[in-house]
Amino acid sequence: MSVVQAQPAPLAEEAPVSLWRDAWYRLKRNRLAIFGLFVIALLAFTALFGPYLTPYDFLGQDLEARNQAPSLAHLFGTDDLGRDVFSRVVYGTRTAFLVAVVVTTIALAIGTTLGAIAGFFGNPFDRVIMWLTDVTMSVPNLLLVVVINASLKTPIAQWMEARYLETLNPFYRETVWIDFLLVFGSMALISWPPYARLVRAQVLSIRSRPYITAAQALGLSNRIILMRYVVPNALGPLIVAVSAGLGTAMVLESAFSFLGVGVNPPTPSWGNMISDGLRVWQHYPHLLAAPAAVLGLASVAFSFLGDGLNDALNPRGSK
């Protein structure tokens, strides 16, 4: 909704209904999308204020209350070390959102830059960039990230250790950052192609539209053309792509933690909780069900919202 507020007021003429208000009306009619929006808002709230919501420390072990089934004291039960599963799921939400937002931001920056270069300057940039895009998209992304993570972990860890010995700055001893750095970097490296393609297509199509020619003929400055005509028209599909990208990044992060190449324990992540739960689900199904259900819910919510946004912002595309 910040989008609606950020929209500058119409200049001189009275626009009856702005593009964004129109889109919001259409979005509101889509019940699944509103459900998605609600779930995402709830999860985002949880991620932001997690530390104030959790009744226990996510690392706090209570060895007297191990492997407990869900109860009022422990909403999602406790795990094999007596840690509160609810608190861990809440902290997992923080991890998931942090990764999703950072990765999508980096990927968006790379993709937009490359796509804009390809669209504006044409060949030979266009050909090389599009070729890179095709190649990146044709590698099974999971395998690529796994290879990147697995092979860069040791060099980065060694570099951090060397820096620590040099500076004695405890920051370099924080191995959690290595995990996050690797996850951010490797995921951004495979996530940019869709944005690049989209931005390039937008630039190419908008540049040749009659209303741009008309605006130029009227003598409007490039800045106004860009702000008033190019950006709003390009923004719709990009918002849809970002919404889908956030969901994908969240699922990917869990996937890597599940495989043991993402965020490592004890940092809670839905992925490594599922992976732990998978070992004991026959005895303690709640250890598996709680993180799996939350991850599934988040993923489905992003999917519904992205679909609704697509219908709302690109009314011509969906018949």
Next chain:
Amino acid sequence: MLRYVAMRFAIWIPSVLLVMMAVYALAFYGAGDPIKLIFLRAPGDVAYNPERIEAIRESAGLNKPFIEQFGYYVWNLIQGDFGNSLTSGRSVWAMVKAAAPVSFKLALCAIVLTALVAIPLGMIAALNQNRRLDYIILGSALFLWAIPAYVAGPLLMVGLIVLLPGVNVPYGWGGVFDIRIILPLIVLAFQPIALIIRQTRAAVIEVLSEDFVRTARAKGVPEIVVAIKHILRPVLTPVVTQLGLIMITIVNGAIFVELVFGLPGLGRLTVKALTNSDYPVILAITLIGSFLVMISNLLVDILYPLLDPRAVDAKRSR
């Protein structure tokens, strides 16, 4: 036509080389010393004997510059030699050959299942456009698309055991005609099914507004005949073009499905290699995965003009 195929192929080869080089460079610069990795696991303290390590490195050609080693790797690859596993010392090719049939059979079944389930469902959705049935099918497709395999697999497994006590845990591999294949197959097909339902629906809606459909209906052709004869044929084109994407979702999904259900395929090999930092194996599987996707894309490029002759002219003029 032949020129078209040759052109596609010419574009394809540098792409494969680029992927191979990127993956090889990652392993080359990032993996650490392969000799040490081998001998850290070997008995004795060879790993801490620099002279022996240098001697072995020399004999294996591992002290040569990157490009030379990469060329050597590619040359061996062309001859079908993927090198040896660091942990077991077995030839990687033999390990892949043992695991691949399981994955391929599973993937093939998943594709067949996808085609059988998704195309009819997509058509039904389109023919009932914007009615309740359409929303149900579309909503389910979105749901299936979003639910990750490592969530769906375990939850279905838990559900099955709880609902049907006395059923064995569907764990392990017994061939395509074994009952244990059902659950992994369904989970693996989730994402492709969702993808194809949406593709088919969009394509059918487009075809429905074509003149020849209206004509057929106007002259009284039964609806079912219209659906199969006039609509299905042009719909296949956009669906077939998704083969590359389907391949990606299946390769990705297989890793989790095989892990969750304990199938001895390429996915489980990947995970095992990953935990052991067995780089030759990881490299080989990544290459095979990319190769599969790229082959699918190439196949689509070649098939496309056969399915839709108009596309060739459009591509030439581009």
